[in-house]
Amino acid sequence: MPTPNIEYPNFSFDIQFQSKSSKARLGVLNTPHGSVQTPAFIFCATKAAIKGLSPHQMKAANTQFVLSNTYHLMLNPGSKLIQKMGGIHKFMGWEGPILTDSGGFQVFSLGHGSVACEIKGKRLSGGRRKTLLNITEEGAEFKSYLDGSTHMLSPEKSIQTQRELGTDFVVVFDECTPFHVEKSYTAMSMRRSHRWEERSITEFNKHHDGTQALYGIVQGGVYEDLRREATDFVNSQPFFAHAVGGSLGADKAQMYDVVSYTMSLLNPERPVHLLGIGGTRDIFEGVKNGVDTFDCVHPTRLARHGGALIRADQGLETKKEHINLKNAQFKEDAAPIDETCGCETCQTYSRSYLHYLFKAKELLALQAITIHNVFYMNRLLEAVRNAIKEDTLEEERKKWVPE
């Protein structure tokens, strides 16, 4: 089947400034649900809700963009229910842009072990039940984590589901190839993913009405020749944007190499998303290579465990990018999390109070730290955008990232 030509009249990506000293750029991503200043962070509203925060609180913390997960929503409450309720924006009360992944990442990561686990050098623990049953040319068969029922996720099914959800950005269905496989498996899997991406495009185009735009995914693992084959493929397809996915390596150094190499080959006119990566250091690295958007559960998940993101220049004796408010050292600390932060939490509460809330198991602890971490990420990306403009990315990095 010949590749269709797809136009996206209601979407555009305007590159407004290109750095001279790196591939970093400033852009505006225009969607039917408003515009996003890039580089930007996309927050994970996995099950069509940010854990513990309302859309109003997300907005108040300067959030531009959220993503939700096809895998979770197809199982509960089902995309048809969300469609019946007027689509995902109305359902969850978020009026800004929403991206959904294809569902592939969850299906395969529950089967193989996740990307995050790889970067941290972990393997999927034996106790974690594998739910991936079978991968065929047709798609992936898996068991629901909710009730054990069997489901098939195929390119067609994923695109149909994302259409029913009504998100702004739809991602093609692919296999997220794990790190701990042979190169031959990575190559075979990537080529099958390319066939799945073509089927995704065909399915997307069948009902294309201008309300959604399509992301292609770049696979290829840690192998330069495969990444080149994958970037050649996505560049040739009628995608609105690209997402860099798959295994990025065993450690941060390898990840930065893979990202840098891949970014050098992608069509620079299209926006690029780096899937599932969002550490402060990673963001500076990604931006320098031209990445426009990032997502990661880290800021919101960390918050629920008492971790508050903090700038390196805040003078704490820590090599980490956060402080743990559960630590006894904060019991009588009258300072806010970060003296320089304008978020509601830093304007309202002391570390002492937040420490107490965690110890007392008060629900408010979760929302308070989450607000701070969301605000922090949006503040970080705003600082990054300013630094791109001023050509001061390296100086800015030193303020945020511990040495």
Add this chain to the structure above:
Amino acid sequence: MPTPNIEYPNFSFDIQFQSKSSKARLGVLNTPHGSVQTPAFIFCATKAAIKGLSPHQMKAANTQFVLSNTYHLMLNPGSKLIQKMGGIHKFMGWEGPILTDSGGFQVFSLGHGSVACEIKGKRLSGGRRKTLLNITEEGAEFKSYLDGSTHMLSPEKSIQTQRELGTDFVVVFDECTPFHVEKSYTAMSMRRSHRWEERSITEFNKHHDGTQALYGIVQGGVYEDLRREATDFVNSQPFFAHAVGGSLGADKAQMYDVVSYTMSLLNPERPVHLLGIGGTRDIFEGVKNGVDTFDCVHPTRLARHGGALIRADQGLETKKEHINLKNAQFKEDAAPIDETCGCETCQTYSRSYLHYLFKAKELLALQAITIHNVFYMNRLLEAVRNAIKEDTLEEERKKWVPE
């Protein structure tokens, strides 16, 4: 020791309108932390936090007044820590008026069984560990629910603790006498409470600097002669305000009789709080008898179990004052909880979404319903205030209370 004369230069209660058809009145309660339009509802921030809502969200839902519990805060994090952090207002970020109870209610209710249990005809279950060790003339000895350590709560200790907390309204230490005891115990306990109240006044007056005002409590159980003795006592003491406490009977009819009788005897110039009672029907009954403020954990606790308060005239086939959003009937219900409600939750989410959030165990469910229930109570009290002015309390009651 002669009763001291205590003045409250920074507090006042201005009765602005007295109904001709009942004892209902409109007032303004002025405090160093702002004014409260009465009748008003006081929300339970038991451990110096509303469960799941920030002070900003409480304010946005029109909240005027919160209360916190001396018993919980003296055990964790301790009143001295809160004092060191600048007092409870600064600690929890709530700038409006705060009342603390004396701690007596928790000490005794954990020993005897709670008022709420009595009204519902329940007894304290055998499985609930009793923590009250001993009651003497000195005070009550109890075990901490946190670590089993032994504590003595006396009138002096309670007042000192509340001073360290820095709340606006301090409540005298008394025994909350249970229902299932002889009249002779109720009388003995009440008279001991009066001696404790006198010691509370003496302790309060030692350090009185105008920043706090004192509530006296009326005990006496369901007995008219004892309630008369108790009201004579509190009327004669230099309290700023009164709170009606103790056993109010075995059912709602008896409770309304006890409240009505007690209210008829209290000094009408002082504000009156009805302790721990806050059902919609109870509020209309209390207001008609001149009650100025109410508190109850019900609206916020109900929310955390999926119960959304709803007006009787909203046409649901229910005899209850709420709907349970966990019920399957709401799965595809695109309407908000209440079409007539202006709260953030009703303006943002459908019943379908809230049902889904509960089923998916998403944290956001708790804050969303809590916001609605807080807004509902504040809206109810605003409607009550308007109805007092217009002399339409009975018509207003029919809109809110199921027949």
